[in-house]
Amino acid sequence: MAELIKIYLRVIAYRLYGAAQYKMDFLVGMLGLLVQQLIILILLFTIFSGIDSLGGLTLNQVLFMIGLGQLVRGLDIAYNDYIWVEAFGGFSEGSLYQYLTRPMPIYLQILMNRVNTESVGPIAIGIALLAVSIHRLNVEFNVNDFLVLAYFIFTGAVILFSLKLIVASLSLWWGRSGELMQVIHEFVEFTRYPVSIYGWILQSVLLVFIPFGLVSFIPTLYWIESVPIPLFSVPAESRKLAILAYVTSISIIYFLLGSYVWRKGLQSTANTGT
Amino acid sequence: MFGEKVCKVQLIPEHKMNIIEVSNITKNYKVSKGKSSFQGLLSSLLKNEYSVVNALKGVSFNVKEGDICGVIGLNGAGKSTLIKILTGAMYPTSGSCVVNSKVPYKEREIYVDKIGVVFGQRSQLLWDLPVKHSFVILRHIYRIEKKKFEDNLEYFTKIMGIDKFIDTPVRMLSLGQRMRAEIVSTLLHDPKLLFLDEPTIGLDLIAKSTIRRAIKQLSEEKGTTVILTSHDLDDIDVLCDQLVVLDSGKVIHDGNKSDFINKFRSNKKIVVEVDGQLDLKQLSKNPLKEASIVADNTYSIEVDEQTQKLSEMLKELVNELPIVDLSIEENSLEDIVHSLYH
Numbered sequence: 001m002a003e004l005i006k007i008y009l010r011v012i013a014y015r016l017y018g019a020a021q022y023k024m025d026f027l028v029g030m031l032g033l034l035v036q037q038l039i040i041l042i043l044l045f046t047i048f049s050g051i052d053s054l055g056g057l058t059l060n061q062v063l064f065m066i067g068l069g070q071l072v073r074g075l076d077i078a079y080n081d082y083i084w085v086e087a088f089g090g091f092s093e094g095s096l097y098q099y100l101t102r103p104m105p106i107y108l109q110i111l112m113n114r115v116n117t118e119s120v121g122p123i124a125i126g127i128a129l130l131a132v133s134i135h136r137l138n139v140e141f142n143v144n145d146f147l148v149l150a151y152f153i154f155t156g157a158v159i160l161f162s163l164k165l166i167v168a169s170l171s172l173w174w175g176r177s178g179e180l181m182q183v184i185h186e187f188v189e190f191t192r193y194p195v196s197i198y199g200w201i202l203q204s205v206l207l208v209f210i211p212f213g214l215v216s217f218i219p220t221l222y223w224i225e226s227v228p229i230p231l232f233s234v235p236a237e238s239r240k241l242a243i244l245a246y247v248t249s250i251s252i253i254y255f256l257l258g259s260y261v262w263r264k265g266l267q268s269t270a271n272t273g274t
Numbered sequence: 275m276f277g278e279k280v281c282k283v284q285l286i287p288e289h290k291m292n293i294i295e296v297s298n299i300t301k302n303y304k305v306s307k308g309k310s311s312f313q314g315l316l317s318s319l320l321k322n323e324y325s326v327v328n329a330l331k332g333v334s335f336n337v338k339e340g341d342i343c344g345v346i347g348l349n350g351a352g353k354s355t356l357i358k359i360l361t362g363a364m365y366p367t368s369g370s371c372v373v374n375s376k377v378p379y380k381e382r383e384i385y386v387d388k389i390g391v392v393f394g395q396r397s398q399l400l401w402d403l404p405v406k407h408s409f410v411i412l413r414h415i416y417r418i419e420k421k422k423f424e425d426n427l428e429y430f431t432k433i434m435g436i437d438k439f440i441d442t443p444v445r446m447l448s449l450g451q452r453m454r455a456e457i458v459s460t461l462l463h464d465p466k467l468l469f470l471d472e473p474t475i476g477l478d479l480i481a482k483s484t485i486r487r488a489i490k491q492l493s494e495e496k497g498t499t500v501i502l503t504s505h506d507l508d509d510i511d512v513l514c515d516q517l518v519v520l521d522s523g524k525v526i527h528d529g530n531k532s533d534f535i536n537k538f539r540s541n542k543k544i545v546v547e548v549d550g551q552l553d554l555k556q557l558s559k560n561p562l563k564e565a566s567i568v569a570d571n572t573y574s575i576e577v578d579e580q581t582q583k584l585s586e587m588l589k590e591l592v593n594e595l596p597i598v599d600l601s602i603e604e605n606s607l608e609d610i611v612h613s614l615y616h
């Protein structure tokens with residue numbers, strides 16, 4: 001395992017070195033993402049110029065939520081972007097065959113194929129928003145809170161990873177599944193606002209079935225006691241624990257589901273040919 | 275002195291071990307009858323409606339360590355299917371194989387560390403980046419020591435003649451250049467076995483001969499066992515110790531190359547087109563009596579060069595017949611597959 005991580009890091013470092021030769025692409029891509037972020041923020045400030053809270057969250061709390069979401073998505077784009085190519089191409093032209101004939105786990109090889117340097121944009125904005133909002137929230141944010149925040153960043157990344165893995169695996173049967181991945185990915189847009197503003201149908205989609213709501217919204221509630229957790233009623237004294245348990249179990253369930261479907265898909269192609 | 279003796283013992287061919295043992299492998303593909311892939315999935319879940327393609331029907335053969343084994347056959351004969359099973363990418367439906375003391379598809383990750391695979395129709399190199407870049411990444415993947423990597427890079431770059439374009443992006447290479455780079459990329463980790471699925475497809479004569487020479491050299495100097503599939507009989511002629519002919523999923527010939535050369539490659543065909551007015555039976559000596567009819571007024575005559583002289587045959591034909599057109603052809607793969615049945 002340590003050996004594999006070492007190989008992974010070496011290859012990634014070498015890829016970054018290769019990517020450095022395309023500075024123009026990088027700048028254009030970054031600019032695109034930055035503009036996108038700015039539009040979201042401007043929209044948010046416009047909304048909050050008329051109201052004090054959105055779904056029970058103040059501007060600062062929403063900024064915290066968005067910051068966390070951007071950071072997690074930025075990390076996901078950074079290391080786990082190439083799977084889009086395989087999902088859309090359906091592991092085309094024997095790319096799977098190539099992975100199969102190399103002495104490494106297949107998914108790791110897919111990850112190794114690309115580091116998306118454009119992710120620097122959302123990651124930087126995410127960190128900035130988190131820093132500003134934590135500072136302005138006037139709550140005591142101690143070491144434990146930072147550890148919990150780091151944990152939520154991790155579980156958020158696991159959830160995104162697992163959802164993409166499940167959908168990408170389907171392309172091993174269907175030939176391609178990029179379109180479905182795109183459709184599911186659209187639901188991320190709903191997490192720019194607190195999940196509490198939506199009706200129960202959309203809430204259950206975002207909190208159970210396509211659990212993007214657990215990437216940033218539910219973790220944010222860990223620090224905001226005034227907003228109830230949608231769909232669930234939890235006694236106030238065990239609220240923090242409940243949120244941790246909820247986020248943890250959804251991450252684990254989806255991760256296990258993802259690796260199961262992936263393994264089944266690989267087995268199926270080993271029978272039907274690549 | 276002592277060292278030399280040991281060496282000689284090892285060089286005796288009888289001592290060579292089987293590095294590949296294939297026994298009775300079959301492979302059936304299920305092809306779903308549904309049209310779109312999604313419908314296909316649904317219908318195969320609900321109704322189990324599919325047709326079966328028997329791509330391999332009980333294939334058995336062995337390959338000795340260090341040999342070059344050619345697998346030839348017409349389109350759809352099962353060559354690529356066989357290679358996919360031998361390289362661990364696919365399970366056989368039944369039967370088994372042991373390669374380099376491993377069952378490829380059961381111990382994939384360990385097994386593939388010691389093999390190299392080239393797939394003629396598809397590039398494994400990074401499209402936008404210089405050739406060298408792909409090599410460095412492979413160095414990490416196969417955990418090749420720096421010294422060994424540099425030695426091998428120099429060695430293979432030389433025998434494949436790719437030094438001139440090693441810093442050129444792959445997308446700017448010609449097919450022949452790319453294929454040579456492709457082969458180098460699979461050799462840097464010193465594989466014990468090299469699998470080549472149609473390495474010479476679409477290449478010109480010069481590129482083909484460079485690749486053949488390099489494979490030959492590789493086999494002689496490094497002792498690498500090579501399995502290659504091809505449509506090109508010249509590949510077999512120049513390279514192979516062993517020849518396996520596949521037809522519709524069955525082995526119809528398995529043996530050494532010289533048998534094959536004697537039987538088929540020394541034979542030629544003379545194809546003549548004669549003036550249509552000719553009445554064959556009227557001829558005193560009839561050189562066409564052994565001929566088969568290819569088209570209207572066009573005949574093909576087999577010449578076995580071991581018993582007949584091509585030049586005498588030609589002289590006879592030209593003297594006797596009102597010839598419109600004449601050509602000398604080698605046996606094609608189709609001819610050989612056809613005659614192996616008789």
Ligand SMILES: Nc1ncnc2c1ncn2[C@@H]1O[C@H](COP(=O)(O)OP(=O)(O)OP(=O)(O)O)[C@@H](O)[C@H]1O
Nearest residue numbers: 272273274303327329348349350351352353354355
């Ligand atoms: N993934 C697959 N699914 C279904 N059928 C397949 C699949 N791959 C190959 N076949 C079928 O199996 C048979 C053998 O194919 P294979 O590709 O092994 O032949 P080949 O000898 O490599 O042919 P070629 O010379 O055209 O490369 C063919 O009838 C082909 O249509």
Ligand SMILES: [Mg+2]
Nearest residue numbers: 353354355471
């Ligand atoms: Mg083939």
